Amino acid sequence: MSEKKEIEIMQSVYDKNDEVATQINASFNENGIFAINVMGAPGAGKTSTLIQIIKRLEGITSYVIEGDIEADFDTKHLQSLGVQAIQINTGGACHLDSPLIGKAAKELALKNGVLFIENIGNLVCPAEFQIGEHVKMLISTVTEGSDKPYKYPLAFEKADIIILNKCDLIPYLDFDEEFFMKGVRALNKTAPVVKVSCKTEEGFEEAVEWIKNKLK
Numbered sequence: 001m002s003e004k005k006e007i008e009i010m011q012s013v014y015d016k017n018d019e020v021a022t023q024i025n026a027s028f029n030e031n032g033i034f035a036i037n038v039m040g041a042p043g044a045g046k047t048s049t050l051i052q053i054i055k056r057l058e059g060i061t062s063y064v065i066e067g068d069i070e071a072d073f074d075t076k077h078l079q080s081l082g083v084q085a086i087q088i089n090t091g092g093a094c095h096l097d098s099p100l101i102g103k104a105a106k107e108l109a110l111k112n113g114v115l116f117i118e119n120i121g122n123l124v125c126p127a128e129f130q131i132g133e134h135v136k137m138l139i140s141t142v143t144e145g146s147d148k149p150y151k152y153p154l155a156f157e158k159a160d161i162i163i164l165n166k167c168d169l170i171p172y173l174d175f176d177e178e179f180f181m182k183g184v185r186a187l188n189k190t191a192p193v194v195k196v197s198c199k200t201e202e203g204f205e206e207a208v209e210w211i212k213n214k215l216k
Ligand SMILES: Nc1nc2c(ncn2[C@@H]2O[C@H](COP(=O)(O)OP(=O)(O)OP(=O)(O)O)[C@@H](O)[C@H]2O)c(=O)[nH]1
Pocket: 040, 041, 042, 043, 044, 045, 046, 047, 048, 049, 074, 120, 121, 165, 166, 167, 168, 169, 196, 197, 198, 199, 200
């Protein structure tokens, strides 16, 4: 009985979230905004990757909504680089939801450009919630180990593009790229997997081209 009640409540939480997400997505379309939900574990390099991508999107306005449980270091860092960024602190919640994005998007007064939404560092819950995005970008790293697609399948399954970050550290690790790719492809046949390093700033061209093609 109690189990049945829990399922009903969860269903209504997802339904309400998805309804708002659909409205937000329509508003993004009206305003010429292409929205990317950026997901990944804590410290995977989500903010570092955004910095690398944004500086290669010359001539295209980039906005960032930064999601964190607490603190605003990433927003301050992006703003110091001239990026229009706004902070959301969930105060404990492990993912962003669409009402939070709706409010932040209004404050940014978005018009014609790319909106990156850096989700809370978490490889599980962000993949479950639509937040009005057009695509999902997953930042995975070689330091997390090559078994992550097997252990956290939903994020890999739902990603439209997978960035494999921190590749400068491969010589010091036992990362098994073949095993990683086998796990990814069992879940997701189409998402490009792009190897990068924010440290050496290498490998970002493919990701930038992918975004530019989506904008067309
Ligand atoms: N060696 C190496 N370090 C990296 C790379 N990318 C990011 N880092 C480091 O990893 C740490 C976390 O990077 P962030 O960009 O803050 O990661 P994040 O995913 O935004 O972190 P949260 O927002 O806290 O979840 C920082 O110390 C970065 O300098 C990389 O490609 N190579």
